[in-house]
Amino acid sequence: MRAYVVTKLVHPSQLKLVDDAPEPEATGEEIVVDVYSSALNFFDILQAQGKYQIKPPFPFTLGAEFAGKVAKGSPIPKGCPYKSGDRIFGSTQGCFADKVAVKWQATNRLPDNLTFDQGAGLYITWPTSYEALVGRAELKPGESVLINAAAGGVGIAAVQLAKALGATVIAAAGSQAKLDICKTYGGADYTVNYTAQDWQKEVLRITSGRGVDVVYDPVGRIAESLKCIAFKGRALVIGFAAGQIEKLPLNIVLLKNISVMGLHWGLYTHKESSRIPVVWEELLGLFASGRIKPIIYDKIFSLDEVTVGLDALERRQTWGKAIVRVKDEKQMVQTKL
Numbered sequence: 001m002r003a004y005v006v007t008k009l010v011h012p013s014q015l016k017l018v019d020d021a022p023e024p025e026a027t028g029e030e031i032v033v034d035v036y037s038s039a040l041n042f043f044d045i046l047q048a049q050g051k052y053q054i055k056p057p058f059p060f061t062l063g064a065e066f067a068g069k070v071a072k073g074s075p076i077p078k079g080c081p082y083k084s085g086d087r088i089f090g091s092t093q094g095c096f097a098d099k100v101a102v103k104w105q106a107t108n109r110l111p112d113n114l115t116f117d118q119g120a121g122l123y124i125t126w127p128t129s130y131e132a133l134v135g136r137a138e139l140k141p142g143e144s145v146l147i148n149a150a151a152g153g154v155g156i157a158a159v160q161l162a163k164a165l166g167a168t169v170i171a172a173a174g175s176q177a178k179l180d181i182c183k184t185y186g187g188a189d190y191t192v193n194y195t196a197q198d199w200q201k202e203v204l205r206i207t208s209g210r211g212v213d214v215v216y217d218p219v220g221r222i223a224e225s226l227k228c229i230a231f232k233g234r235a236l237v238i239g240f241a242a243g244q245i246e247k248l249p250l251n252i253v254l255l256k257n258i259s260v261m262g263l264h265w266g267l268y269t270h271k272e273s274s275r276i277p278v279v280w281e282e283l284l285g286l287f288a289s290g291r292i293k294p295i296i297y298d299k300i301f302s303l304d305e306v307t308v309g310l311d312a313l314e315r316r317q318t319w320g321k322a323i324v325r326v327k328d329e330k331q332m333v334q335t336k337l
């Protein structure tokens with residue numbers, strides 16, 4: 001089968017698609033899935049180079065999120081609710097490939113109103129933003145939230161979720177085109193270009209000098225964002241897309257009476273697995289109601305264009321979730337006919 005197999009640490013631009021990778025075998029609680037679409041994540045770029053916290057042994061296949069169908073002949077472990085052909089989405093190592101083996105508990109049924117392309121980028125991105133805003137910052141209706149990198153994968157999800165929770169959303173991003181995306185697709189109330197000098201003054205103006213109740217930051221821009229946080233505000237550390245692990249002077253935390261809190265969604269599997277279905281029930285309800293919807297970058301990459309897509313991600317050219325279409329469902333139907 002086709003797969004991006006990593007045999008040594010390299011920049012993803014040097015990866016090659018092989019067409020003779022061995023098909024995955026399901027063991028224990030795993031099922032085999034025919035991957036139709038996968039999603040690109042910023043951490044794929046880091047993982048290929050050994051700079052991400054999850055470091056699988058060699059050889060490993062890159063890619064962490066997928067949507068697809070339970071493969072014909074896949075084992076169905078006890079308790080697994082699926083049958084062959086069911087449409088699902090989920091997360092496991094090795095999604096830039098034709099097939100993947102995944103623990104069935106790390107998947108969900110794909111809602112009927114979502115395509116594989118829309119479903120491929122849900123599994124990590126959306127619960128990260130949901131749990132950050134709801135479980136950690138406890139965002140309330142009527143509060144204000146500043147979302148950095150608001151047009152990016154986790155950012156645009158956070159914008160929509162904060163709106164659905166009744167908050168006033170100030171979306172910050174690095175270009176006018178991305179700010180337009182935040183308004184048009186995310187429904188942000190206000191936008192601010194955080195590459196402008198003294199951009200925080202604009203946030204203070206919008207909030208009548210008070211500052212925002214919550215800062216959501218996947219970039220490494222917490223310190224500068226604290227210039228426009230409110231008394232008793234909460235700052236969420238989501239990631240470091242700018243490439244540096246940010247250091248923070250703690251006197252600001254004290255002087256402003258604020259909290260700085262982290263959210264690492266992957267840790268819930270080990271530390272609080274009971275929370276995962278609760279979060280998904282909420283999210284799937286919001287998707288079904290149409291109050292939130294997956295936002296996909298307008299160029300869909302093919303499997304042999306994964307390196308092109310990761311390059312676009314690294315150059316900050318993409319918005320929403322960048323998607324790789326591994327198999328075209330319509331073509332598969334025609335091939336069968």
Ligand SMILES: NC(=O)c1ccc[n+]([C@@H]2O[C@H](COP(=O)([O-])OP(=O)(O)OC[C@H]3O[C@@H](n4cnc5c(N)ncnc54)[C@H](OP(=O)(O)O)[C@@H]3O)[C@@H](O)[C@H]2O)c1
Binds near residue numbers: 040154173174243320
């Ligand atoms: N905590 C968790 O559980 C969790 C889960 C998923 C992802 N994450 C982390 O969240 C971060 C964002 O992930 P994502 O999937 O949303 O990524 P993404 O779609 O690529 O968005 C990242 C955004 O960061 C901004 N950025 C600022 N400086 C950048 C730089 N030097 N290089 C690249 N981008 C830069 C860009 O927006 P502008 O051009 O507008 O500045 C870019 O669009 C990553 O660090 C990822 O590891 C954390």
